[in-house]
Amino acid sequence: MTGVRDLAASVRAGERSAVSVLDGALSAIADRDTEVRAFLFVCEAEARAAAEALDDAVRAGSDPGPLAGVPVALKDNLCTRGIPTTCGSRILAGWHPPYDATVVARLRGAGAVVVGKTNLDEFAMGSSTENSSTGPTRHPQDLSRVPGGSSGGSAAAVAAGFVPLGLGSDTGGSVRQPAALCGVVGMKPTYGLVSRYGLIAFASSLDQIGPLARTVEDAAVLLEVIAGHDECDSTSIDRPAPMLVRSLDRGVDGVRVGVCAELVDGTAPDVAARVEQAAEALEKAGAEVASVSVPEVRFGLSAYYLIAPAEASSNLARYDGVRYGLRVPGHDVAAMNVATRTAGFGPEVKRRIMLGTYALSAGYYDAYYGKAQRVRTLMIQAFARAYERFDVLLGATAPTTAFALGERVDDPMAMYMSDVCTIPSNLTGDPAISVPFGTGRDGLPVGVQVLAPALEEELLFRVAAAVEAAAPAGDRTSAAGAVR
Amino acid sequence: MNDPPELGRSDVAHVAALARLELTDEELDRFTGQLARVIEHARDVAALDVGGVAPTAHPVPLGNVLRADDVRPSLDRAEVLSQAPDTEDGRFKVPRIIGDAP
Numbered sequence: 001m002t003g004v005r006d007l008a009a010s011v012r013a014g015e016r017s018a019v020s021v022l023d024g025a026l027s028a029i030a031d032r033d034t035e036v037r038a039f040l041f042v043c044e045a046e047a048r049a050a051a052e053a054l055d056d057a058v059r060a061g062s063d064p065g066p067l068a069g070v071p072v073a074l075k076d077n078l079c080t081r082g083i084p085t086t087c088g089s090r091i092l093a094g095w096h097p098p099y100d101a102t103v104v105a106r107l108r109g110a111g112a113v114v115v116g117k118t119n120l121d122e123f124a125m126g127s128s129t130e131n132s133s134t135g136p137t138r139h140p141q142d143l144s145r146v147p148g149g150s151s152g153g154s155a156a157a158v159a160a161g162f163v164p165l166g167l168g169s170d171t172g173g174s175v176r177q178p179a180a181l182c183g184v185v186g187m188k189p190t191y192g193l194v195s196r197y198g199l200i201a202f203a204s205s206l207d208q209i210g211p212l213a214r215t216v217e218d219a220a221v222l223l224e225v226i227a228g229h230d231e232c233d234s235t236s237i238d239r240p241a242p243m244l245v246r247s248l249d250r251g252v253d254g255v256r257v258g259v260c261a262e263l264v265d266g267t268a269p270d271v272a273a274r275v276e277q278a279a280e281a282l283e284k285a286g287a288e289v290a291s292v293s294v295p296e297v298r299f300g301l302s303a304y305y306l307i308a309p310a311e312a313s314s315n316l317a318r319y320d321g322v323r324y325g326l327r328v329p330g331h332d333v334a335a336m337n338v339a340t341r342t343a344g345f346g347p348e349v350k351r352r353i354m355l356g357t358y359a360l361s362a363g364y365y366d367a368y369y370g371k372a373q374r375v376r377t378l379m380i381q382a383f384a385r386a387y388e389r390f391d392v393l394l395g396a397t398a399p400t401t402a403f404a405l406g407e408r409v410d411d412p413m414a415m416y417m418s419d420v421c422t423i424p425s426n427l428t429g430d431p432a433i434s435v436p437f438g439t440g441r442d443g444l445p446v447g448v449q450v451l452a453p454a455l456e457e458e459l460l461f462r463v464a465a466a467v468e469a470a471a472p473a474g475d476r477t478s479a480a481g482a483v484r
Numbered sequence: 485m486n487d488p489p490e491l492g493r494s495d496v497a498h499v500a501a502l503a504r505l506e507l508t509d510e511e512l513d514r515f516t517g518q519l520a521r522v523i524e525h526a527r528d529v530a531a532l533d534v535g536g537v538a539p540t541a542h543p544v545p546l547g548n549v550l551r552a553d554d555v556r557p558s559l560d561r562a563e564v565l566s567q568a569p570d571t572e573d574g575r576f577k578v579p580r581i582i583g584d585a586p
Contacts, residue, residue: 098563191543205542234549235542302529305522313503320504322576327569333578334504342506350505355519357499358491367488367530368523373539375529380540413521429543454543 004070004164004218005245008111011069014058018051018069018113025071025115028162037137038147038157040076042116043083047071050113064111067225072107073157073166076117077124078209079198080104083114087200088122088132091344092325101198102233103167103209103226110225115163118153122346123316124174124202126150127418130409131348138405139182141444145402148178148418154212155182165222166212171202172304173397173422175210176434180397180447183436185219185464186212188422190454191429192237194223195230203311204235206304206426216435216464220244223457242457248465253286255463256391262297263395263421263449270440271396278437278448279394281470282463292390296382297424299375304423305416306359306372312349313356319344351412379427387453392463396421397434397447421449430454433464438472488530491523492516 010016026044033039054064074080077087079097086092100108107114121131129152130136137152139145140160147156151168155178158166168175170188179186188210199209211222228241259279264272283289321327321340328343330336345353359368386393398418408415425432431454434447448467452460496516500507507515561574570577 095567098559098567231549231551235544235546237544299529299532302526306526306529317503321569322578323564324567325569330579333581336579337504338506341504345505350500350507351515351518353503353505354496354499354515355522357503358495358519358523361499361502364488368526370539371529371532371534372526373541374534374537375532376540377537378534380543412518413525416522427543 003215004067004213004221007164008066008068008070011054011111012058012063016069018054019048021069022047022051022071022113022115025163028160029115032160033162035138035143036140036156036160037135038118038153038160038162039073039116040086040088040119040134040153041084043114046083047113047115050108054111054113066110066221067107068111070112070165071115071163072112073116073118073154073163074104074114075120075151075154075166075168077120077169077200078104078167079200080114080117084117085200087124088120088134089344089346089349090133090326091319091340093133095325097198099198102195102230104198106226112165112225118151118157118166120153121150122349123200123312124150124169124171125312125348125352127173127177127415128403128408129153129178130405131346133346136405139402141183142402144404145444146181146405148181148398148402150174150178151186151212152178155179155184155186158182158184158212158214164214164218167226168210168212169199169202170208170210170426171206172308172426173419175212176422176432176447176449177398177418179212179434180436181402181445183445184212184214185216185433185435186210187219187223187433188425188431189223189227189457190237190431192235193227193431193455193457195233195236197230197232201315203308204315205311206308216461216468217245217248219433220248220461237455244458244461247458247462250462251285252282252463252466255287255459256389257282257287257289257463258292258386258390258393259289260297260386260393260395260451261291261293262295263393267396267399267421268401268440271398271400271446274437274446275394275396275448277472278467278470282394282466285466285470287466292386292393294382294386296375296379300379300423300427301416301420303372303375303379304419304427305355306368307376307427309352309356310359310369311356313353313360316349316353348412376427379424383424383428383430391452391459393451395449395451397449398422401440401442401444401446425451431457431460433460435464435467436471437467491520
């Protein structure tokens with residue numbers, strides 16, 4: 001398996017053409033994406049033009065950059081100028097954004113080739129990629145299961161081998177959870193490390209764009225490209241992007257690892273066993289491992305499912321049939337708004353808008369939204385205390401392996417439980433990464449999660465690399481059937 | 485402190501109207517049941533004594549970000565308007581705003 005650094009190096013050196021790399025990706029997509037359905041839209045013409053321009057540049061003696069010729073899949077809530085961007089929603093069907101998201105511009109600037117837009121739960125609201133107006137994405141190893149979500153399309157595209165890199169967005173685990181279920185690496189950066197300009201907003205204080213990749217190193221290469229200050233995002237942290245790749249192999253000698261009880265208890269036994277195994281492996285590699293309890297984690301799910309819908313209800317007020325997207329006629333503007341939103345949003349989006357409106361409404365604001373904001377403070381304080389004793393924390397990414405299509409779709413609370421281990425990092429703003437670590441009893445991938453304090457990405461990736469190096473041999477990239 | 489009341493059908497109808505959504509009777513029943521379960525779960529948070537704890541609206545401190553007031557290129561008007569449902573004379577066009585008395 002070639003890493004993206006080697007792939008880009010061969011394109012930069014003129015040994016391999018960007019067009020041939022793209023052709024490989026397109027043919028893999030043509031072979032299998034009719035059943036996986038990772039992509040909503042493949043922009044073949046634009047991708048081919050970009051690849052040809054890269055090859056011309058190499059021939060002319062210039063260097064296209066660290067991702068030269070590397071095919072990338074983008075979650076369809078990232079704006080791409082002139083290329084459809086729908087958020088998996090009827091309300092944005094056919095919309096062509098008039099600008100590129102900052103991450104998209106940075107990818108192009110680094111020589112990456114955008115091959116298409118991937119499926120997601122509508123407006124990134126969901127944990128299975130079933131809440132898409134165009135139908136679900138399927139798990140590449142077992143088509144009867146979900147790939148996780150909401151960035152399930154990007155995770156499946158990487159897991160199926162269509163592309164080596166994908167971008168997703170993570171509001172409550174939407175990069176890490178599908179990464180865990182699909183057996184790839186998925187990472188949520190520190191809030192503010194990656195610009196949100198051009199990421200269609202779901203819950204602005206929680207949203208963060210993150211990389212999906214086959215290996216920790218590939219994810220690090222991608223994050224180095226997309227991270228860094230952007231004046232178009234007022235929450236962008238004004239400091240240089242971290243250098244991650246150069247220290248990946250420095251090991252974990254002396255690193256204090258806390259196995260977070262609340263991120264292990266309550267997960268399926270086969271998942272919990274993999275976390276314990278990863279902890280033992282880190283200890284063997286020289287880390288100081290102990291268990292730690294962060295009891296506030298158990299309030300995370302409730303706080304999140306008040307805060308995120310509250311912010312969503314405000315953010316999604318903009319879909320009113322006036323400036324973009326769907327308009328359903330009405331006899332006056334208010335009737336048009338109601339008709340448009342009623343026809344344009346799917347059931348989960350309506351649930352969240354109503355939940356958020358309720359949590360913010362007169363009489364309930366203090367009891368729900370106000371309380372949730374205070375619980376968020378408690379969560380931040382609790383993790384800060386844990387990080388006085390530990391450099392990183394370890395836990396599961398998701399409570400189970402990939403579940404069956406349709407299994408949780410009519411039970412929102414059961415679906416929300418999929419995010420219980422990933423939500424804390426969104427509430428605190430801290431970075432976290434999911435690394436594939438063997439399989440569960442069903443032969444499907446398990447992800448182990450590493451969490452670190454804000455802006456400690458370098459350490460986070462170093463520990464993740466050690467987890468990856470210790471992952472059970474053979475089944476990291478194995479297909480279904482590797483039941484043991 | 486008093487527990488907030490259970491979420492009922494009339495609450496869902498009220499927030500749907502505030503959010504400019506129209507629900508059928510069947511949807512109203514289904515959403516009420518589903519949302520009531522989420523709110524029921526949130527009672528663990530609503531029941532917490534968090535007096536003296538400051539609320540967090542954002543994970544990092546927010547401040548105004550200013551730049552020099554220089555003219556810069558912005559989005560192309562024709563390109564933006566090409567994506568709108570209806571336009572007239574370079575502007576977004578909407579149905580009448582003054583409707584019949586409610």
